Amino acid sequence: MKASDLFVACLESEGVEYVFGVPGEENIDFLDSLSRSRIKFVLTRHEQSAGFMASTYGRLTGKTGVCLSTLGPGATNLVTAGAYAQLGAMPLLMITGQKPINSSKQGQFQIIDVVDMMAPITKRAKQVVSGSAIPSLVRNAFSLAEEERPGAVHLELPEDVAREEVGEGKPIKASARRRPVAEEKSILQACELLRSSRRPILLVGAGANRKRTSKMLRAFAEKQGIPFVTTQMGKGVIDERSELFLGNAALSDNDFPHRALACSDLILNVGHDVVEKPPFFMNSGERTVIHVNFVPAETDPVYFPQAEVIGDIANSVWQINERLEPQSHWDFDFALRTREAARRYREPLEADDRFPMLPQRLVALLREAMPHDGVLALDNGVYKLWFARDYPAVMPNTVLLDNALASMGAGLPSAIAAKLVDPGKKVVAVCGDGGFMMNSQDLETAVRLELDLVVLILNDSAYGMIRWKQEDMGFKDFGLTFGNPDFVSYAESYGAKGHRIEASEDLLPRLERCFEEGGVHVVDLPVDYSLNVKTLFEEIPEASREVG
Template sequence: MTVADLVVDCLEAEGVEYVFGLPGEELEDLLFALEDSSVTFVPTRHEQGAAFMANVHGRLTGEAGVCLATLGPGATNLITGVADAQLDKAPLVAITGQGGRERLHKESHQRLDVVHAFEPLVKWNAQLSDPAATTETVRKAFKVAEHEKPGATHVEVPEDVAGEAVDGEPLADHGPVARPAPDDEALASAVETLEGAERPLVLAGNGAVRTNAASALRSFVDATGMPVVATYMGKGAISDRDERSLMTLDSGPESAAGGAVERADCVLAIGYDIAEHDPSGWNPGGEKTVVHVDAEPAEVYADYTPEVELLADPTAALDRLADSIDSQWDAWCVDAHETVYEHATRTPDPGDTVSVSNTLPILREAMADSDVLVSDVGSHKLAIAREFPTYEPGRCVISNGLASMGIAVPGGLAADLALEDDVVVATGDGGFLMNAAELETATRLGCSFTVVVYRDGEYGVVAEHQEQHRGESVGVRFDNPDLVAFAESFGVDATRAESLDEFGDAVDATESDELSLIEVVLSDPPDRRA
């Protein structure tokens, strides 16, 4: 047995089904070991796409996704997707090859200090330099990546180490590390603080979905009547049909949800990370009373200074809070829910402007509650976050930690492999072409999901900010190929929609067992200087 064989045995023991990546000369032993295993190696078209696939797999399943790249440019190409997983709290294990140890002390072809390059981007990071440490290294990479709060880890395997003989057996995974129960004193303080509030509000963050606390949150809301607003990554923690849901922090015409947040005098933050939504937007100056419930203490930030920090498993904390609170706050902001939800579920007039906002009710109507929408980053993401009703946790995948463009197509592929439910990808023309080559990977794997590409020929969020600041924009315009012909060249069924009627027809015509693309031609953006 070689180290490469043992590494792959460890991957099998961890339950890994797919390793996404690109081959390299330094990976030869690992690749042939994978070929002889139950783990499927998926050659992608770019390492960034591989990292995004591992990222979304980890986010949807809670089990670390795995990406693989060679040394030098292979490793550096992984970095964006790995960093995205780290800030989005998605479990991911990155494995990179490296040259033989005999040349690592000096300048040599493609040799970079990859371990130090990854150091600020991951939770844990190591070079596998001792064959005897193989099983410990792989087990630690997965344990650290998956333990709350999850994130990315990295292991580098020099090619001479990969080929060395070794004996060993994978270390057993005895299940997730138990999360702490609520501290009685902190719990009593949280109950006292909440019961003293007139208009308390739950803020559901990424952690409310990530830790599978949605069921406990829904029971808590039933018991207390407390309304809920979510971050973009907390969508679906409570069903947006529920009259206590305000969707996200800035949902609704003229942000009806934001108005409710302003009126709230106490915020119960469940699994909230400030990287996913800056608290200065909803709590400037840190004036609101905040009860923080999470596995880790709150970040030190002037706009987020909790009165109480309840460091515990969110489900256990919500269950104890529900049992301990006697007060009821039924429907203090039902008017805001009605405004937000009616806008999100309106029926657009066929003659309305072709905008992302006007297409979303059509898309939502065509999708089952359990279907998954994977959003890229761009102006369309803001509309989806604010206006796309989500009814189940984890059914709307939005990156809002690193918020990197290009995640949607590889993310849709990963979602399709990981889940039985139908998958829809929503992307702008900017983000789409960053990793559009992964359509070939998807067709090769026989994936079936729908890609909706909003075409306006500009980097819209940047353009809007420039317009607001300077009255004009610069450096934001670009041209596109024929996106329908482009998709068809991969064997993908594609169509173009230039009206809401055409979009509705295209959505209705898509087959759930086929890979398809709908190009949506948005109404002309304002004239902007190139």
């Protein structure tokens, strides 16, 4: 058995379903071994896309996603995806090739120190220097990637090590393991603080976006009746159609949920850490914060919780819920005012049929088109704020957005991975025109895989997020507009179906037709962001003041 065969056998032992990537000369042996495996190899058109796909696989399944590249430029193309997984707590293994380490006739051609390059953006980066070490290195890599807090790991497999004979090596099986649970004293302290509070509020972050945790948090909200706010990456953990839902902290401050948080005297902060954009800013003596997470809080000038419950989140929430009863002195009048004020502000914008379309109207129509378990994979742009704020997510991980690294270019690859994980679900990639073009070549991958997928391109011929910031800061409009291809013809050149929306009322029936027909559909939708500054920075803060 050669070392590459042993490596693939170790991946099979870990339950790997897919390897996403672009191979090169230095990992041909690995590719050959993979060709005889039950693992499916998904050839992508760019290594960054492969990394985004593998990261999203990890995010949705909790199991390590695996991606492959060669050395040098292939490895550097994985860096953004590695950082995306590391900051976003998605379990990811990056496997890269390398020139022979014992003897090479190519000098330093294409060689950079990939391991050192990966070290700052991963939990661990290691070179495989001996075929016999592969079973332990792979087992450790998967264990680290999935261990709380999940993230990225990297293994470099040089080509001479890959073809080395290793005899009858065997994978190392994963040991039985249970997550540690919080100590009883911390649970009791949290319960006492909640009992003594008058206006508690629940905040749900990214770390809570797991099936078991979602189940426990829904039971907690139902029993205790405490209103809740979500972060962008905590959307859908609790059904956001609930009367207890006060909104999403998509903006940094001054939105309706921030007013509700400001009215509270205690925040039960479940699953949030400071890698996500802060949903609130702490000030000394203002309110009590209880940090409930798998790992201790990372103290920050705006985040220094007074109490911590550290351990398996689902178990912690269950324990608190078992020991706590709703308190008669709890006062949630502020929550009712928040919800009603947000509704009155939102409804006229959602009904506005102007064209090009307002993002608020788009969000409302897409919610109408999508089933409860349908998945939105959002790229990064100003529209992400509107989806986070106004799209009521019903189930966990049905709105895939990144508010950690917040990289452009991830929308389409993430949607492809979501469809592979669960082919029966409706999946829509929502991309700005700028972000879409960064990895648009993987439309061909979606077509080749015969996926049913809708790609919605929000077309404003600009980098809209930065243009919005530029306007808000009073600078002149400069350096952020560009031309686009004909997206309909572009889609058709890849074998996808292209559509152009020319009136607001056309969008919903067109989406429904795309779902019915199947295949890959690209929808070009002109959007109007001209009200962003007015609605995000002027009207919302003013309207939210009525909350208190």
